[in-house]
Amino acid sequence: MRTEQLQWCTKIPGELINSNGVHVWRAFLDVSTDEFERLSRFLSADELARARRFHFESDQKRFIIARGILRKILGRYLGWSPDKLRFEYTSHGKPMLATDAGNDNLCFNLSHSAAFALYAVTYNKKIGIDIERLRDDVALGQIAQNFFSQGEINSLEKINKNKRAGLFFQYWTRKEAFVKAMGEGISFPMNQCDVSLLNGNFLSPVILSGENSESSCLHVQDLFPGDGYAAAIATEGGDLDISWWHYSL
Ligand SMILES: CC(C)(COP(=O)(O)OP(=O)(O)OC[C@H]1O[C@@H](n2cnc3c(N)ncnc32)[C@H](O)[C@@H]1OP(=O)(O)O)[C@@H](O)C(=O)NCCC(=O)NCCS
Known part of the structure; x- marks a missing residue:
């Protein structure tokens, strides 16, 4: 079945992903001011400092919203409050959950373009995702x-x-x-x-x-995240159980 025929489910996944599962989340980054304030409170000091380095206010906001939603999504799988997550970065800048924090080998990647963000979450696997308008x-x-x-x-x-x-x-x-x-x-x-x-x-x-x-x-x-966008996911191993979820705040 082609992925464009699949529904982006709005129901929250009932169970944690199994070892072969990959959850792809789609989120809209245009949120209310109240929601923006709530999401920004989840970010760490270094993330907020990074946001301030963006030249345009719109880019600062998008970064904060995308990171805030990332924290909420990952927090669900871990049963942690979003502000408690800690990230580490590879020499090329890829964010990962801090290894010393008992994160159950949860792996993720995210991408944002214009009003959309896509997140991929799985266990113990290389994973990459990209979206472009x-x-x-x-x-x-x-x-x-x-x-x-x-x-x-x-x-x-x-x-x-x-x-x-x-x-x-x-x-x-x-x-x-x-x-x-x-x-x-x-x-x-x-x-x-x-x-x-x-x-x-x-x-x-x-x-x-x-x-x-x-x-x-x-x-x-x-x-197929929506009209006017292209996107792709790369994973280790071909026999994966991929499901699609639309993130609602
Ligand atoms: C990763 C990269 C290809 C993404 O480019 P993009 O299409 O402009 O942006 P996307 O929205 O698709 O992805 C950005 C997200 O990917 C993640 N990311 C960053 N670097 C990454 C990497 N090397 N590998 C995988 N994911 C990466 C981050 O979560 C980032 O989101 P953030 O804004 O919350 O930090 C590009 O930024 C790049 O090549 N970075 C590496 C630069 C580098 O090599 N630096 C070395 C130190 S000087």
Whole structure:
């Protein structure tokens, strides 16, 4: 079944995810002033300091809201108050729950674009998620030349012009989800990873190196968060039980 046919459930999950489960949460970041105040109280001093470093107030607010919701979602699984969670960061900036805090090996990743945030939560697995608002005001061709494989560039050039931005962001979100699952940053050679070959619902990105290529052990799947957006999730292992939830405050 294609994921666009699935419902984003509003009912709160009745049980904790099993070891093979992945919960994907979708949230809207436009919230009332009261809710913004409530969410901001969950953030740590370093998160609030980071928020203040954003130049635009709208970016500060989005960061605070997305982090506040992240804390509420993770707090549900752990049975903790959202303000009690502590994060650690890899050298590439990937946030994880602090290892010394008895967090049951809960793994997560998040992404935000315009009014949406997506969160992926699972146990003991590499996980990455990405969402992008579709737009055609960016130099798609030039970005593709720098970050896409030759096969991906060929597919983009062949497709009807009015579908090009959609395909571009589908590839882009697959790549970012893949890179984020690995915990790498933008320094990863994205043009060495081909995400154009879907196998059923799942896709194993192919890592190209010289004459050789090898399939990654990560699987990528497209998500359909709403009109005008592209999104993808990358996880370790293909036999996963993924479910979709819409977060309501
Ligand atoms: C991770 C990255 C690809 C995300 O880019 P993006 O599409 O602009 O942003 P998204 O909204 O999809 O994701 C941002 C979220 O991903 C998470 N994240 C940050 N770095 C990450 C990484 N290396 N891997 C996985 N997830 C990461 C964070 O939760 C972040 O949300 P936050 O605003 O709450 O902190 C990009 O920021 C990047 O490459 N960062 C790494 C930079 C780096 O290598 N720094 C090294 C130290 S100098």
